[in-house]
Amino acid sequence: MSIPITFAVSLADERDRAAIYAIRHQVYAEQLKQHSESGTGLLIDPLDEVNQYIAVKCSGEIAGFVSITPPNARGYSVDKYFARSSLPFVFDHRLYEVRLLTVTDAHRGTSIALLLMYAALRYVEALGARTIVAIGRLELLQMYRRAGLEPLGRRVKSGEVTYDLMVADVRDLLDRAALFDAALSRLQRRLDWQLSVAPFRRPAACYHGGKFFQAIGDDFETLERKDTIINADVLDAWFDPAPSVVAKLAAHLPFALKTSPPTDCDGMRRAIARARGVPADCVLPGAGSSDLIFAGLRHWVTPRSRVLILDPMYGEYAHVLEKVIGARVDRLSLSRTRSYDVDPGELSAHIRRGYDWVVLVNPNSPTGRHVMRHTLERALAQAPATRWWIDETYVDFAGPGQSLETHAAASANVVICKSMSKAYALSGARTAYLCGPAGMMDELRPLCPPWSVSLPGQIAACEALKAPDYYRERWEETAVLRAELGDDLRRLGWDVVPGCANFLLCHLPPEAPAAATLAERARAHGLFVRDVANMGTAADARLLRIAVKDRRTNRAMVNILRTITARSHVTNYVDASEIANSRSMTARSSSVCSSSALTYGSIIATGERAASTGRSSSRRSASRRTPSGSRSKASIRREAKAPTAPRRDQRSTSTGDAGKLGC
Numbered sequence: 001m002s003i004p005i006t007f008a009v010s011l012a013d014e015r016d017r018a019a020i021y022a023i024r025h026q027v028y029a030e031q032l033k034q035h036s037e038s039g040t041g042l043l044i045d046p047l048d049e050v051n052q053y054i055a056v057k058c059s060g061e062i063a064g065f066v067s068i069t070p071p072n073a074r075g076y077s078v079d080k081y082f083a084r085s086s087l088p089f090v091f092d093h094r095l096y097e098v099r100l101l102t103v104t105d106a107h108r109g110t111s112i113a114l115l116l117m118y119a120a121l122r123y124v125e126a127l128g129a130r131t132i133v134a135i136g137r138l139e140l141l142q143m144y145r146r147a148g149l150e151p152l153g154r155r156v157k158s159g160e161v162t163y164d165l166m167v168a169d170v171r172d173l174l175d176r177a178a179l180f181d182a183a184l185s186r187l188q189r190r191l192d193w194q195l196s197v198a199p200f201r202r203p204a205a206c207y208h209g210g211k212f213f214q215a216i217g218d219d220f221e222t223l224e225r226k227d228t229i230i231n232a233d234v235l236d237a238w239f240d241p242a243p244s245v246v247a248k249l250a251a252h253l254p255f256a257l258k259t260s261p262p263t264d265c266d267g268m269r270r271a272i273a274r275a276r277g278v279p280a281d282c283v284l285p286g287a288g289s290s291d292l293i294f295a296g297l298r299h300w301v302t303p304r305s306r307v308l309i310l311d312p313m314y315g316e317y318a319h320v321l322e323k324v325i326g327a328r329v330d331r332l333s334l335s336r337t338r339s340y341d342v343d344p345g346e347l348s349a350h351i352r353r354g355y356d357w358v359v360l361v362n363p364n365s366p367t368g369r370h371v372m373r374h375t376l377e378r379a380l381a382q383a384p385a386t387r388w389w390i391d392e393t394y395v396d397f398a399g400p401g402q403s404l405e406t407h408a409a410a411s412a413n414v415v416i417c418k419s420m421s422k423a424y425a426l427s428g429a430r431t432a433y434l435c436g437p438a439g440m441m442d443e444l445r446p447l448c449p450p451w452s453v454s455l456p457g458q459i460a461a462c463e464a465l466k467a468p469d470y471y472r473e474r475w476e477e478t479a480v481l482r483a484e485l486g487d488d489l490r491r492l493g494w495d496v497v498p499g500c501a502n503f504l505l506c507h508l509p510p511e512a513p514a515a516a517t518l519a520e521r522a523r524a525h526g527l528f529v530r531d532v533a534n535m536g537t538a539a540d541a542r543l544l545r546i547a548v549k550d551r552r553t554n555r556a557m558v559n560i561l562r563t564i565t566a567r568s569h570v571t572n573y574v575d576a577s578e579i580a581n582s583r584s585m586t587a588r589s590s591s592v593c594s595s596s597a598l599t600y601g602s603i604i605a606t607g608e609r610a611a612s613t614g615r616s617s618s619r620r621s622a623s624r625r626t627p628s629g630s631r632s633k634a635s636i637r638r639e640a641k642a643p644t645a646p647r648r649d650q651r652s653t654s655t656g657d658a659g660k661l662g663c
């Protein structure tokens with residue numbers, strides 16, 4: 001197998017500069033005849049005192065370079081040719097000149113020119129540039145145009161070379177760089193990027209739920225609005241933290257707020273280790289699992305790593321692996337016809353291809369499906385040379401004994417990422433930990449900042465781990481509430497994936513609006529649900545995820561959803577946004593909308609009555625309810641084990657093999 005050539009991108013040091021001046025002489029004096037040749041064989045100009053050069057090197061030799069002139073008292077190279085007053089851009093502290101883009105003979109026709117232009121852009125952006133000015137050789141104008149530089153039609157002849165003056169807004173160039181995404185990704189795998197002022201990729205933020213804070217107000221001035229909305233777009237616990245957690249924090253709140261926490265979370269680490277039965281040096285706490293995902297994966301995974309992930313899966317992983325790190329990511333597609341279960345045979349076939357990392361969420365989000373511990377242990381045994389990152393944020397909802405933490409602690413290659421946000425109702429406290437081989441935890445520990453978990457967070461985590469009975473009861477109640485919610489949603493005609501966590505993934509029926517439209521309409525009623533179109537490459541537009549809440553809130557959610565989907569039957573004919581140019585229809589639509597101003601506040605008052613009316617029509621479910629109206633745990637367990645009733649069009653392919661899975 002041929003080894004791909006690696007390019008190092010860095011700021012030129014003194015030795016590099018000597019080589020650059022020699023190449024400049026060869027190209028601009030000897031070949032292009034812009035300058036007369038000098039006896040020194042070097043081409044230097046006065047701006048070199050203030051210029052920076054970005055160099056691309058291949059096997060230690062300069063393969064190309066570009067010069068950057070920052071704002072400075074000497075001015076810019078364009079000052080030699082044009083009067084500033086005649087130019088249509090501002091000369092200020094945010095104007096940077098990029099010039100002398102040069103690729104050596106041996107590397108012409110490669111992607112080095114693209115790499116140099118992109119490196120210059122990332123560099124000046126990091127320094128605060130707003131505008132880039134450049135002069136480009138006439139013959140190369142098309143290339144510069146493609147990159148987003150705009151020729152101003154102001155030409156100048158220097159020696160035998162004609163240049164055109166070009167200018168561009170840095171933000172426009174960054175937007176334009178998206179056109180070169182695929183080429184840059186390919187390049188990234190062969191790069192040793194040493195420009196420390198900016199990472200190679202400009203990571204876009206990963207999309208998460210949490211839009212409900214727009215309704216509450218993220219300056220917290222109107223925090224009481226939290227009682228008027230339902231935040232089912234995030235998967236926070238429906239229950240409160242254990243009373244002992246709340247009592248301890250309440251008793252010591254001023255101290256907890258004003259005091260520096262233990263630097264390395266050592267007490268929290270010991271509390272986790274005790275609760276999980278693993279050595280304390282196999283545990284590494286962090287400020288929520290997102291903190292640990294960014295720290296751990298960015299340390300262990302490189303652009304050259306090959307990584308397998310599930311599809312669909314919690315989006316932060318694809319974001320960090322692909323957008324932030326630039327790793328080579330393959331996806332194991334989970335199909336609706338198999339209820340999004342991970343097929344162990346397919347997983348084995350994939351891991352035989354030899355991955356550096358396999359990253360799984362188990363139970364998975366947004367599907368809620370779970371691979372049983374013993375099944376996963378068999379897969380781990382097949383790939384001892386692969387490193388495994390298993391996110392067990394929702395494992396407590398899948399029943400006792402399902403965590404692989406003890407396995408990971410005793411292994412050389414398995415890391416469990418455990419958020420305490422959902423199962424321990426601590427999302428706001430930002431508490432999580434990694435559990436894995438002591439060697440790997442030791443490697444990462446120095447890279448985690450001190451005091452990463454706040455003192456309220458550390459206190460809450462320690463206290464929560466001392467209340468296992470309280471939490472176990474809540475996890476069991478979650479199963480009951482989830483099954484009730486699932487029943488109610490199915491009665492709306494929705495196809496509900498039988499998940500085992502604190503949320504449900506639903507396929508909306510064809511007559512309902514698309515998930516994004518439905519989520520937007522629900523928002524007008526104070527209900528926030530999650531359109532999951534961006535959580536997988538094949539996620540369809542009718543896929544919605546909804547968090548399980550307490551019974552009263554679940555009923556209110558169903559009532560809102562019933563209202564807006566009932567309206568959507570009408571809307572299919574009358575909604576102006578969906579049927580263009582139909583004025584009379586628009587009029588009917590708006591009258592339908594205004595007659596149903598149903599909000600969470602109004603629903604919560606009437607929700608119980610409305611929900612119980614709906615339910616009485618279902619004799620089958622009613623017979624399985626306990627006298628209090630909730631369903632018996634035994635009936636829920638029976639249902640959780642059973643596969644989804646396959647839809648008519650799925651019957652021949654649905655596996656329904658509940659035995660190999662937790663749900």
Ligand SMILES: Cc1ncc(COP(=O)(O)O)c(C=O)c1O
Pocket residue numbers: 235287288289290291314361365391393418419420421427431432
């Ligand atoms: C699978 C998974 N891991 C991690 C997180 C984030 O957890 P934390 O609050 O600890 O950052 C989420 C949040 O939704 C999640 O679904």
